[in-house]
Amino acid sequence: MAKEITSREENYSQWYVDIVKKAGLAEHSAVRGCMVIKPYGFSIWEKIQGQLDKMFKATGHVNAYFPLFIPKSFLSKEAEHVEGFAKECAVVTHYRLKQSEDGSGLVVDPDARLEEELIIRPTSETIIWNTYRDWISSYRDLPLLINQWANVVRWEMRTRLFLRTAEFLWQEGHTAHATEAEAVAEAELMQSVYADFAENYMAMPVLKGTKTENERFAGAIETYAIEALMQDGKALQAGTSHFLGQNFAKAFDVKYLNENNQEEYVWATSWGVSTRLMGGLIMTHSDDDGLVLPPALAPIQVVIVPIPKPSEAISIVADRLKESLEAAGITVKVDNDMKKRPGFKFAEYEMKGIPVRIGIGQRDLEKNQVEVARRDTKEKVNIPLETVVEYVENLLQDIQQNLHQRALDFRAQHWSVTDDWDEFQAILKEKGGFISAHWDGTKETELKIKELTKATIRCIPNDQKDEEGKCIYSGNPSAGRVVFALAY
Amino acid sequence: MAKEITSREENYSQWYVDIVKKAGLAEHSAVRGCMVIKPYGFSIWEKIQGQLDKMFKATGHVNAYFPLFIPKSFLSKEAEHVEGFAKECAVVTHYRLKQSEDGSGLVVDPDARLEEELIIRPTSETIIWNTYRDWISSYRDLPLLINQWANVVRWEMRTRLFLRTAEFLWQEGHTAHATEAEAVAEAELMQSVYADFAENYMAMPVLKGTKTENERFAGAIETYAIEALMQDGKALQAGTSHFLGQNFAKAFDVKYLNENNQEEYVWATSWGVSTRLMGGLIMTHSDDDGLVLPPALAPIQVVIVPIPKPSEAISIVADRLKESLEAAGITVKVDNDMKKRPGFKFAEYEMKGIPVRIGIGQRDLEKNQVEVARRDTKEKVNIPLETVVEYVENLLQDIQQNLHQRALDFRAQHWSVTDDWDEFQAILKEKGGFISAHWDGTKETELKIKELTKATIRCIPNDQKDEEGKCIYSGNPSAGRVVFALAY
Numbered sequence: 001m002a003k004e005i006t007s008r009e010e011n012y013s014q015w016y017v018d019i020v021k022k023a024g025l026a027e028h029s030a031v032r033g034c035m036v037i038k039p040y041g042f043s044i045w046e047k048i049q050g051q052l053d054k055m056f057k058a059t060g061h062v063n064a065y066f067p068l069f070i071p072k073s074f075l076s077k078e079a080e081h082v083e084g085f086a087k088e089c090a091v092v093t094h095y096r097l098k099q100s101e102d103g104s105g106l107v108v109d110p111d112a113r114l115e116e117e118l119i120i121r122p123t124s125e126t127i128i129w130n131t132y133r134d135w136i137s138s139y140r141d142l143p144l145l146i147n148q149w150a151n152v153v154r155w156e157m158r159t160r161l162f163l164r165t166a167e168f169l170w171q172e173g174h175t176a177h178a179t180e181a182e183a184v185a186e187a188e189l190m191q192s193v194y195a196d197f198a199e200n201y202m203a204m205p206v207l208k209g210t211k212t213e214n215e216r217f218a219g220a221i222e223t224y225a226i227e228a229l230m231q232d233g234k235a236l237q238a239g240t241s242h243f244l245g246q247n248f249a250k251a252f253d254v255k256y257l258n259e260n261n262q263e264e265y266v267w268a269t270s271w272g273v274s275t276r277l278m279g280g281l282i283m284t285h286s287d288d289d290g291l292v293l294p295p296a297l298a299p300i301q302v303v304i305v306p307i308p309k310p311s312e313a314i315s316i317v318a319d320r321l322k323e324s325l326e327a328a329g330i331t332v333k334v335d336n337d338m339k340k341r342p343g344f345k346f347a348e349y350e351m352k353g354i355p356v357r358i359g360i361g362q363r364d365l366e367k368n369q370v371e372v373a374r375r376d377t378k379e380k381v382n383i384p385l386e387t388v389v390e391y392v393e394n395l396l397q398d399i400q401q402n403l404h405q406r407a408l409d410f411r412a413q414h415w416s417v418t419d420d421w422d423e424f425q426a427i428l429k430e431k432g433g434f435i436s437a438h439w440d441g442t443k444e445t446e447l448k449i450k451e452l453t454k455a456t457i458r459c460i461p462n463d464q465k466d467e468e469g470k471c472i473y474s475g476n477p478s479a480g481r482v483v484f485a486l487a488y
Numbered sequence: 489m490a491k492e493i494t495s496r497e498e499n500y501s502q503w504y505v506d507i508v509k510k511a512g513l514a515e516h517s518a519v520r521g522c523m524v525i526k527p528y529g530f531s532i533w534e535k536i537q538g539q540l541d542k543m544f545k546a547t548g549h550v551n552a553y554f555p556l557f558i559p560k561s562f563l564s565k566e567a568e569h570v571e572g573f574a575k576e577c578a579v580v581t582h583y584r585l586k587q588s589e590d591g592s593g594l595v596v597d598p599d600a601r602l603e604e605e606l607i608i609r610p611t612s613e614t615i616i617w618n619t620y621r622d623w624i625s626s627y628r629d630l631p632l633l634i635n636q637w638a639n640v641v642r643w644e645m646r647t648r649l650f651l652r653t654a655e656f657l658w659q660e661g662h663t664a665h666a667t668e669a670e671a672v673a674e675a676e677l678m679q680s681v682y683a684d685f686a687e688n689y690m691a692m693p694v695l696k697g698t699k700t701e702n703e704r705f706a707g708a709i710e711t712y713a714i715e716a717l718m719q720d721g722k723a724l725q726a727g728t729s730h731f732l733g734q735n736f737a738k739a740f741d742v743k744y745l746n747e748n749n750q751e752e753y754v755w756a757t758s759w760g761v762s763t764r765l766m767g768g769l770i771m772t773h774s775d776d777d778g779l780v781l782p783p784a785l786a787p788i789q790v791v792i793v794p795i796p797k798p799s800e801a802i803s804i805v806a807d808r809l810k811e812s813l814e815a816a817g818i819t820v821k822v823d824n825d826m827k828k829r830p831g832f833k834f835a836e837y838e839m840k841g842i843p844v845r846i847g848i849g850q851r852d853l854e855k856n857q858v859e860v861a862r863r864d865t866k867e868k869v870n871i872p873l874e875t876v877v878e879y880v881e882n883l884l885q886d887i888q889q890n891l892h893q894r895a896l897d898f899r900a901q902h903w904s905v906t907d908d909w910d911e912f913q914a915i916l917k918e919k920g921g922f923i924s925a926h927w928d929g930t931k932e933t934e935l936k937i938k939e940l941t942k943a944t945i946r947c948i949p950n951d952q953k954d955e956e957g958k959c960i961y962s963g964n965p966s967a968g969r970v971v972f973a974l975a976y
Contacts, residue, residue, distance in 0.1 A: 030562070030618055031606065034555035039634060042552045064530045067522035068608075068639055068655050069578075072585065074518070076594045086585040090557075091596050092608070093581045095643040097560065097574040106564045108579050108605055117596055118519065120556070120580065120608075130518055140827075146527060151556055151639065155583040167556050339628075 007288045012232045019282055020161045023291040023352050033159040033166030040352060041278065043299035045169070048277055049149065051201050052171065055193050061145045061173060066127050069118040074126040077251040081125065084218020088155040090120040120153040125219065125270055128174045129252040136176060136266055138257045144176040162279035163488055170274035176266045178258065183267035187243040190271040191224035194239035202277070203294040203404040204228050204284045205411050206238060207434070207483060209459025214443050221245040227458045227483070229411045230283040233432020235458045235485035238280050241271035285403050291353030292375055294403050295396040302332045302392060303354045305345050307361040310336045314360050317385070321358070324389045330396065350375060355399050356392055376402055424472050428453050434485050438478035440471035449473050455484045495776045500720040507770055508649045511779040511840050521647040521654030528840060529766065531787035533657070536765055537637065539689050540659065543681050549633045549661060554615050557606040562614040565739040569613065572706020576643040578608040608641040613707065613758055616662045617740040624664060624754055626745045632664040650767035651976050658762035664754045666746065671755035675731040678759040679712035682727035690765070691782040691892035692716050692772045693899050694726060695922070695971060697947025702931050709733040715946045715971070717899045718771040721920020723946045723973035726768050729759035773891050779841030780863055782891050783884040790820045790880060791842045793833050795849040798824040802848050805873070809846070812877045818884065838863060843887050844880055864890055912960050916941050922973050926966035928959035937961050943972045
């Protein structure tokens with residue numbers, strides 16, 4: 001089974017596609033650019049959702065649901081926003097089909113044309129701020145801290161499973177505040193919630209920073225991002241949180257009376273992560289034998305496999321062990337399928353990234369032990385039955401930490417600092433990764449560098465140091481380093 | 489606050505709308521026929537989702553996600569299915585907007601017309617069975633037991649919040665089986681899962697039965713339904729489970745090799761409940777003071793209100809009580825808002841249907857007691873602090889049972905058995921409810937009765953008794969009674 005995966009070295013893109021397909025995560029659908037998220041892939045997404053939802057609620061947010069459709073006129077109300085999204089919109093123009101008069105089949109009924117076209121939401125700022133107008137009248141109505149889990153559509157021409165699809169699943173937070181400072185603090189808070197989730201649950205290190213004007217969300221004053229590094233040396237924007245200023249409040253006329261009874265425009269943020277995180281999760285940890293999952297997000301953390309096949313004696317031990325592990329809060333599957341050999345099962349669970357595999361054979365029973373194998377390093381050890389629960393508890397923590405550390409090490413090895421343009425280009429060509437370099441702060445230079453190297457400024461790091469220097473490309477003065485990379 | 493609600497007697501429809509709006513459950517959006525589910529309404533939907541999802545998983549189902557879009561040609565493949573849905577489809581015809589050449593604004597870009605129009609899913613049988621073709625080749629791939637939580641669109645002309653909206657949220661299960669018997673058993677199982685949920689969580693009694701051919705899902709061989717009764721005497725179809733035979737397998741050419749290596753078409757079911765359940769929940773229990781929620785689905789089960797306003801001494805007791813209640817698995821809110829009077833808060837929590845309210849005043853502290861009020865009967869009692877947790881635990885169970893019993897009693901009072909056509913019509917006009925009557929089994933009679941009285945056959949009860957009789961309308965022979973009602 002593992003043999004069917006292309007190695008990373010041979011063809012990284014194909015390796016990614018192989019894992020997504022062979023681990024049963026997703027596949028392309030009959031609709032161009034749209035994917036089917038398969039049950040195993042969806043169960044990982046449910047773990048991601050569940051944890052993020054808890055973190056959103058713990059920071060005071062509540063969920064709601066807004067319409068899928070956005071009237072065309074709404075999109076036009078915020079100038080930069082429409083500029084950013086108009087070119088990739090799915091447009092509903094009719095609300096009925098009928099049988100064609102010549103009997104050739106189903107056609108759009110021309111009598112059922114909508115007066116105003118509806119856009120499938122590419123993001124919901126416009127419909128939500130149109131709604132907030134009625135919900136907000138006084139400072140007592142603020143802040144509004146609302147999130148929604150939803151599907152959105154952006155008509156991408158080149159799609160890749162999870163990383164870029166026409167329809168994707170995401171959450172979008174939309175908050176309203178009385179003051180600028182409060183809105184900025186909210187946008188920063190959500191960036192740190194995303195970073196916390198990425199580091200501590202996905203075991204995926206991320207850089208926190210702000211986007212340049214050129215890379216900002218259409219309609220934002222400031223975009224806070226988390227940027228991860230994939231094993232091919234390319235960066236992945238994993239989540240963004242936007243300070244929107246009063247742009248949408250002004251576009252949709254959302255005002256409130258402050259404590260002094262004066263009317264003011266409301267301040268806004270929005271923030272989102274999507275099924276793209278699945279792509280990041282896969283590419284951060286997986287290897288040439290398949291998916292590798294951090295225990296915190298693994299739908300099944302431990303699989304128990306009887307060797308060479310299930311017997312009554314082994315089943316009793318396996319079921320008892322399952323119970324004990326579950327009592328310790330661990331999710332366990334016992335594979336009693338008689339039709340498959342253990343070797344086949346081992347390869348299958350490796351492919352699916354199950355963090356820990358426990359093998360139980362007849363001889364193990366006699367010795368009162370089991371074999372415990374960890375997915376990340378492939379190490380196997382024999383462990384006495386009476387201590388196996390404690391051992392596995394520690395092992396799961398250890399795997400979680402090891403995956404994080406391994407990814408941190410990879411990033412450190414792919415972190416370059418340079419002041420030399422030739423070296424900058426050589427690094428991009430030869431090893432990739434993040435490059436810390438000076439930039440003169442102009443859009444022209446940024447775009448020129450992108451044109452010449454395909455590298456973009458991933459972020460201006462939150463922890464950027466004041467440092468006089470010269471722009472890596474133009475030689476003009478710079479006050480600090482920014483982070484470049486090739487990116488997804 | 490409560491004063492703002494129209495009474496049921498005065499105007500039942502307006503009463504419903506008032507509750508939905510004033511309890512903060514939902515509102516109409518700027519998009520015709522689409523609603524906004526507000527945070528409090530959504531938190532109830534999350535409870536419904538969470539419990540159903542558990543029950544689906546406990547019966548062996550897994551979640552997945554299929555595309556929002558259905559190619560027009562897919563709809564046409566199952567003849568009855570397309571007949572049922574073509575007239576209410578939102579159709580995507582273009583994938584780009586552009587600025588008009590005369591500068592008048594955003595227009596659909598005629599160059600971005602789709603080769604084949606895409607339908608926003610009204611239900612997903614077609615796209616899913618097109619996918620299952622690749623997933624199923626052998627009996628070893630069966631059964632496939634998959635569910636998805638999704639939004640769907642049916643372009644309804646007359647909409648009502650939760651009960652009938654153009655876009656709604658739902659779950660749709662789509663299962664594939666090797667045999668007819670197994671598929672029928674699955675469809676029946678899901679009907680009973682829905683009934684279990686309705687009775688034991690929603691405290692909403694439901695009739696279980698099958699639909700007549702005329703009321704069946706477009707493309708089904710048999711539709712199993714649960715039917716509830718609202719306080720205005722009208723029935724609400726609350727959930728359906730369909731045995732689809734091999735209709736979709738044939739339409740999408742989904743075959744499998746059986747154990748004898750022979751090719752056969754796969755057998756199918758589909759089943760769904762939607763945000764319509766919210767309408768049923770509201771209308772089953774609520775009264776003229778607002779929403780009434782069964783404790784099992786109340787996002788907040790107990791609210792603690794300091795009287796007349798929060799003080800340090802009261803806060804200490806309130807917080808400690810909250811902790812103790814939470815330790816017993818009860819969800820609690822302490823309302824320390826200084827800006828609102830207790831009377832206002834009482835009315836607000838009544839409106840929101842919080843099952844139990846605990847008032848704590850200065851004099852209560854001296855007596856070491858609190859005042860416990862239940863939402864369903866409005867009874868209030870003083871309870872010693874040391875026994876309040878146990879009291880509330882029992883009270884929540886009691887409220888859950890009482891709401892169920894009250895609804896059962898209401899249904900019993902609105903359950904008529906008649907063999908007389910005049911009486912049949914009089915019952916419909918004067919008291920409504922379910923009417924058990926004989927029917928000759930023909931579509932003609934069914935439609936004639938509907939035309940004359942607006943009543944429809946809600947179901948042929950699962951527990952229908954063999955009983956010779958004469959059709960209530962035609963006088964022709966009948967072998968058993970069916971259940972009629974006016975319906976939503």
